[in-house]
Amino acid sequence: MSAHGTLELILRDILRVITPLREDWTTRFQIIEELRAVVQSVESLRGATVEPYGSFVSNLFTRWGDLDISIELPNGSYISSAGRKHKQTLLGDVLKALRRRGGWRKLQLVANARVPILKFESSYLNISCDVSINNLSGQMKSKLLFWINEIDGRFHDMVLLVKEWAKAHGINDPRSGSLNSYCLSLLIIFHFQTCVPALLPPIKEIYPGNLVDDLTGVRVVAETHIEETCAENITKLRSDRSRTRNRSSLSELFISFLAKFSDISSRAPEEGICPYNGRWEHIDSNMRWLPKTCALFVEDPFEQPANTARTVSIRQLTNISQAFQTTHQMLTSGNQNQSSAIATLVRPQVSQLFPRMPINPNSFTSGNGRARPQMHRAVHSPSQVQHRIHNTRVDRRPNNGTMHRAVNASPSQGQQSWRPRYDG
Numbered sequence: 001m002s003a004h005g006t007l008e009l010i011l012r013d014i015l016r017v018i019t020p021l022r023e024d025w026t027t028r029f030q031i032i033e034e035l036r037a038v039v040q041s042v043e044s045l046r047g048a049t050v051e052p053y054g055s056f057v058s059n060l061f062t063r064w065g066d067l068d069i070s071i072e073l074p075n076g077s078y079i080s081s082a083g084r085k086h087k088q089t090l091l092g093d094v095l096k097a098l099r100r101r102g103g104w105r106k107l108q109l110v111a112n113a114r115v116p117i118l119k120f121e122s123s124y125l126n127i128s129c130d131v132s133i134n135n136l137s138g139q140m141k142s143k144l145l146f147w148i149n150e151i152d153g154r155f156h157d158m159v160l161l162v163k164e165w166a167k168a169h170g171i172n173d174p175r176s177g178s179l180n181s182y183c184l185s186l187l188i189i190f191h192f193q194t195c196v197p198a199l200l201p202p203i204k205e206i207y208p209g210n211l212v213d214d215l216t217g218v219r220v221v222a223e224t225h226i227e228e229t230c231a232e233n234i235t236k237l238r239s240d241r242s243r244t245r246n247r248s249s250l251s252e253l254f255i256s257f258l259a260k261f262s263d264i265s266s267r268a269p270e271e272g273i274c275p276y277n278g279r280w281e282h283i284d285s286n287m288r289w290l291p292k293t294c295a296l297f298v299e300d301p302f303e304q305p306a307n308t309a310r311t312v313s314i315r316q317l318t319n320i321s322q323a324f325q326t327t328h329q330m331l332t333s334g335n336q337n338q339s340s341a342i343a344t345l346v347r348p349q350v351s352q353l354f355p356r357m358p359i360n361p362n363s364f365t366s367g368n369g370r371a372r373p374q375m376h377r378a379v380h381s382p383s384q385v386q387h388r389i390h391n392t393r394v395d396r397r398p399n400n401g402t403m404h405r406a407v408n409a410s411p412s413q414g415q416q417s418w419r420p421r422y423d424g
Contacts, residue, residue, distance in 0.1 A: 007251040007331060010341045015157055017353050018062040018164050018346070027125050028056055028067050034122075035131070038097050039071055044090060047074035053138040054130075058145035060159045060185060066128040070135035079219045080134055084116060087133040091118040094131065136219070137212045140226060141302050144207065145185060147230055151237060152199045157250055158188050161345070162257065168347045169323040177313030178320060183298050186275050186308055190298075191257045193278035197244040199253075202278030203301035206233050211302040258328035264296070265321035272297030276304060296320075 036050045054068030055061035071090070073080045082090070088111045095118055098104045106128075107120040118131040132138070149156045162184055166172035174180040179187075192199035207230055215222050237243070248256070271280045272289055276299060283289050288305035289297055295317045296309040312320070330344050342351050 005251075006337075007254070007341065008249050010338055010345070011157075011161055011250050011254060013338075013354065014161060014164065014342070014346060017350065018160055020061060020063050020065075024063050027127060028052075031067060031122050031125060031127055031129065032069065034103070035069060035129070038101055039094065041101075042093050042097050044093050045071065045073070048072060049074075051139060053135060053142045055142075055181060057139065057142035058185075059149065060145060060156060060163075060181075062160055062164060066130060068135075068138065069129060069131045070139060071131060071133050072136065073134055077218050077220065079136060079215055079217065079222060082134050087116045090133055091116055091131065094118055136215055137303065140211055140215065140223070141182075141300075143227070144211070144230065144302060147234060148189065148200065148206070151234060152192065154199065154250060154253060155188065155192060158192075158253060158257070159185050161250075161254060162188055164347070164350065165327065165345050166323075168345060168350075169319075169327070171316065171320045171323050174311040177311060177316040179309060179312060183308040186298055186300070187261065187273070188257065189301075190273050190275045190278070191253070191260055193275065194260070195246055195248065195253070195256065197246045198278070199246045199248075200278075201237060203276045205237070206230055207302070210304050255328065255331060258324050258331070262321065262324040262328055264324065265317045268296045268317060272299060274299050274301075276301035 032050060032052055039045050039048055039050050049072045051070050051072055052068065053070055055065050056067055071094070073082060073090075075081075088109070091109055091111070095107055095109055098107060098120060103123050104120045105123050107118070110117045110119060115132050115135065119128070120131075121128050163172060163181055166179060166184055170176070171178040172181060172184065189200055189203070193202060207226065209229075211226060214226060267280070270283060272283050272286065274281045274286075281289075283292050283297060289299070289307075294307055294310050294312065295314045296312040297307050298309040300306040300308050327344055331341065342354055
C-alpha cells in the first residue's frame with residue numbers, strides 16, 4: 001500500500017475516535033438547558049436568551065471540544081448592544097448564580113479580555129464553557145463555517161484532524177501565545193482556496209461584505225440578508241458545472257496543508273493571510289493591516305481587518321512553523337507506521353483510545369478475535385446538525401432551497417419533533 005494510502009486509513013481511524021458521539025451532543029444540550037435555568041434566575045438578565053455558537057454550532061468540534069455560549073440581552077426586535085462595563089457586571093451576576101446553584105467548577109471571570117468572558121466547567125460532565133454577552137457576530141461566523149462545509153465536506157474532517165494535531169504539538173492554545181481554533185479553521189479555508197484546483201472560493205464570493213458591520217438594526221432583517229446572500233452564492237457555486245473539482249484525498253490535503261505552512265515563520269514578517277480574497281497579501285501594501293504589531297496576521301474574513309492570530313508570539317510562531325515542518329517530514333519519509341503516525345497526530349490521552357492492532361477498514365476485529373470498541377454513528381451531516389441545534393435562531397441556511405423552523409424542539413422532544421420545510 002502507498003504511503004498516502006496508509007496515511008488515509010490512519011486519518012480515518014483518528015476521525016472515528018475524535019468525532020463526537022450522540023452522547024457528546026446530548027451532554028452539550030444538557031449544559032445549555034442548565035445554563036438557561038441559571039440565567040432565568042438572575043434578575044438583571046430577565047428576558048435574556050442563551051444561544052450556543054462556536055464549533056458546536058458550526059459542527060467542527062471534537063468529542064472534547066469546549067462549548068461557547070452567548071447570553072443575548074432583550075432589545076425588542078433590534079440587535080442589542082452593551083458596553084464592556086455592563087457586560088462585566090452581568091457576567092459577574094451569572095458567576096454568583098452559578099456558585100449559588102453548585103455543580104460548576106473552575107469558575108473564572110476574564111473581565112479584561114477583548115470580549116469579556118466567564119469560563120467554567122460542568123462538574124459531572126467535564127465540558128469547558130465560555131460565556132459571553134451579546135456575541136451575535138460569533139453566532140453568525142459559526143453559521144458561515146457551517147455553510148462552508150456544505151460546499152465541500154472535506155473541510156469538516158480537516159478541521160477536526162488539524163485541531164487535534166495542533167493540540168498534540170502544543171500550538172492550539174492562545175493563552176500560551178499560539179493559535180486559537182478559529183484561526184486554525186481559517187488556515188484550512190485558505191488552504192482549500194489556494195489548492196489547484198481550488199476546493200473553496202474566496203470568502204468574498206460567498207459573502208461580499210464585512211459581516212460584522214452588517215449586523216445592525218432589526219435582527220431578523222440583518223440575519224436574513226446575510227443568510228439569503230450566502231444561500232444564493234453557495235447555490236450558484238455548487239451548480240457551476242464549469243468548475244473543476246479537486247479530487248484530492250484527505251491524506252493528500254493534510255500533507256499539502258503541512259507543506260504550505262511549513263515556512264509560515266519566514267513569510268509572516270512580510271505577508272499576511274487573507275481568506276476574504278483567498279491569497280497571501282503583502283502587509284506593507286494593505287492599509288487595513290498597518291501598522292504591523294503582530295508576529296502573524298490571519299485576517300478574519302467576516303470582521304475585517306481583525307487579526308485572528310493576534311495572540312501568536314514570535315517564539316510560538318517558530319514552534320508553529322517547526323510543528324508543520326517536522327510532521328510533514330515524518331509523514332512523507334516513507335517510514336511511518338500506525339503507532340508512530342498516531343503519536344505524531346494526536347495527544348497521548350487520545351492515542352490510548354485506539355485499538356492495538358493493524359488498521360483494516362473492512363474489519364472491526366483484531367487477529368485475536370477481540371472486537372474493536374464500538375463507536376456510535378457520529379452526527380455531522382448538515383441536515384442532522386440543524387435538526388439537533390435548536391434555539392439558535394437559524395431560520396434559514398444555504399441549501400437547495402430555503403429552510404424554515406417548523407417548531408421549536410424542546411430537550412424532551414429531541415430531534416424528531418423538528419422538521420425542515422423547503423420553499424425552493
